[in-house]
Each structure stands twice: as C-alpha cells, then as structure tokens.
Amino acid sequence: xxxxxxxxxxxxxxxxxxxxxxxxxxxxxxxxxxxxxxxxxxxxxxxxxxxxxxxxxxxxxxxxxxxxxxxxxxxxx
Amino acid sequence: xxxxxxxxxxxxxxxxxxxxxxxxxxxxxxxxxxxxxxxxxxxxxxxxxxxxxxxxxxxxxxxxxxxxxxxxxxxxx
Numbered sequence: 001x002x003x004x005x006x007x008x009x010x011x012x013x014x015x016x017x018x019x020x021x022x023x024x025x026x027x028x029x030x031x032x033x034x035x036x037x038x039x040x041x042x043x044x045x046x047x048x049x050x051x052x053x054x055x056x057x058x059x060x061x062x063x064x065x066x067x068x069x070x071x072x073x074x075x076x077x
Numbered sequence: 078x079x080x081x082x083x084x085x086x087x088x089x090x091x092x093x094x095x096x097x098x099x100x101x102x103x104x105x106x107x108x109x110x111x112x113x114x115x116x117x118x119x120x121x122x123x124x125x126x127x128x129x130x131x132x133x134x135x136x137x138x139x140x141x142x143x144x145x146x147x148x149x150x151x152x153x154x
Contacts, residue, residue: 008134052127054154057085061153068145076138077131 008074010047015070017045019063033062085151087124092147094122096140110139 020030020041027045031038035058043049044059051059060067097107097118104122108115112135120126121136128136137144 008130012130050129050131052129053085053089053133053148053151054127056130056148057151057153066149067151068149071130071133071148072143072145074130074134074144076134 008077009050011074012051012070013045013047013049016041016059016063019065019069020045023063025062030059030062034058085154086127088151089128089147090122090124090126093118093136093140096142096146097122100140102140107136107139111135 020027023030025033027041028038030036031041034041034055036055040049044051044055056067056070060070063070097104100107102110104118105115107113108118111118111132113132117126121128121132133144133147137147140147
C-alpha cells in the first residue's frame with residue numbers, strides 16, 4: 001500500500017540523500033557507518049520513516065554533518 | 078525503575094526546558110501549543126524520550142525556534 005508521507009519526513013529524507021551523495025557513500029555504506037540497516041536508510045531517504053533523535057544523530061555523525069544541518073528550516077507537521 | 082538515559086536525550090530535554098522557560102510557558106501550555114501531552118513534555122525534558130522528527134518539529138514550532146536550535150551540537154549516541 002502506498003501512503004502519502006508527511007512532508008517534513010520527505011524533506012528530511014531528501015537531505016539525507018543529498019548529504020550521502022555528496023560523501024559518495026552508498027546506502028549500505030551509510031548503514032554500516034551509522035549502525036542502521038541499509039533498508040532503513042532507504043526508507044528514511046524515501047520519507048517513509050519518522051526518524052528518532054538518536055537515529056538523526058547517528059546519521060549526522062556518519063555523514064559528518066551537524067544534526068542541525070539535517071533539520072534546519074523543516075516545516076512543522 | 079530508574080534507568081540511565083542516553084546523554085543526547087538528556088541534553089535535548091534540557092534545551093527544550095530552557096527554551097520553554099524563556100518563553101514563560103508551563104509544560105501544560107507547551108503541550109497545548111504543540112499538540113503533545115503535558116506528561117510527554119515532562120518525559121522529554123527529563124531525557125526519558127527518544128523524540129521523533131515530527132515531535133521535534135512540533136516542539137520547535139511551539140517554542141518559536143528552528144528545530145536546528147534544539148539539536149545543534151548534540152553528540153552521537
């Protein structure tokens with residue numbers, strides 16, 4: 001079933017993908033670097049996940065950015 | 078049972094409390110403004126919650142700050 005995803009999660013996922021592309025990491029490599037599963041990374045990038053603070057921080061660390069870079073300017077749901 | 082809470086959640090909770098105090102809102106008022114329950118707000122401020130992106134954005138909006146202000150510089154877990 002395809003569900004409409006909340007816009008902030010979509011925007012967050014696009015940012016993760018953009019930063020990951022910039023680093024040259026694959027989803028699998030980002031998964032290993034962050035301790036998260038590659039299928040979870042895929043879901044995050046597609047905006048299908050409402051990511052928790054702990055996972056935001058793991059992703060930011062693996063992408064070598066500040067968590068602020070991943071969430072700044074995102075609209076409230 | 079008292080459990081040790083992960084440090085990033087503690088730091089996040091301290092920031093929420095600091096911004097809330099600055100605005101002069103009670104936990105109950107912040108709850109109403111954000112659409113979250115006051116007991117949840119209390120748990121967040123005590124570092125007992127691993128807050129999701131959607132709730133981070135609701136809190137930031139109700140506190141009239143950017144979500145980046147709530148997460149910048151937090152250490153990876």
